[in-house]
Amino acid sequence: MSGADSRREKCVELLNKDRPDLRDLYAALVARLWFPGTEKYLLTERIFKELPALLWDALLPEEGFEGEAREIIVNILWAMTKQRTWKVHREWGVQSEPLVYEAWRRGYPVEPHLEL
Incomplete structure (x- = not known):
């Protein structure tokens, strides 16, 4: 195992220390x-410590479908880190954050929310 691999492993362990059941999810996220x-x-951004677990709980993957749920969550987080995936308000020339990020940042529950 290389130094980078062991650091990745340590990163995964630190991210999932509060939710050991999500180890595979955090390993996919780090990868x-x-x-x-x-x-x-x-390791320091709240989004990587909290949002994956919130999304996992919201998806409630059935047995045998955990891999699909992990892929969905990793894809959401990946998209959120890439500004080119944000929506652009052409009239103002600015970008708005993805809806899932806004819901997480404001602390909304991961349920249907009329305000959003």
Whole structure:
């Protein structure tokens, strides 16, 4: 195992210490988002510690479909880290954050929300 691999493993362990049942989810997340310079970011940003577990609980994957649920969550987080996936308000020339990020940041429950 290389030094980078052991650091990835440590990163996964730290991210999932409050939810050991989500270890595979965090391993997939780190594998997708890890590149030089992101280790500290992954460990310190609330989004990577809290949102995956909230989305997992909201999806309630049935037995045998955990892999699909992991892929959905990792894809959501990956998209949220890429500004080019944000919506653009042409009249103002600015980008609005993805709806899932706004719901998480404002602390809305992951349920249908009329306000959004």
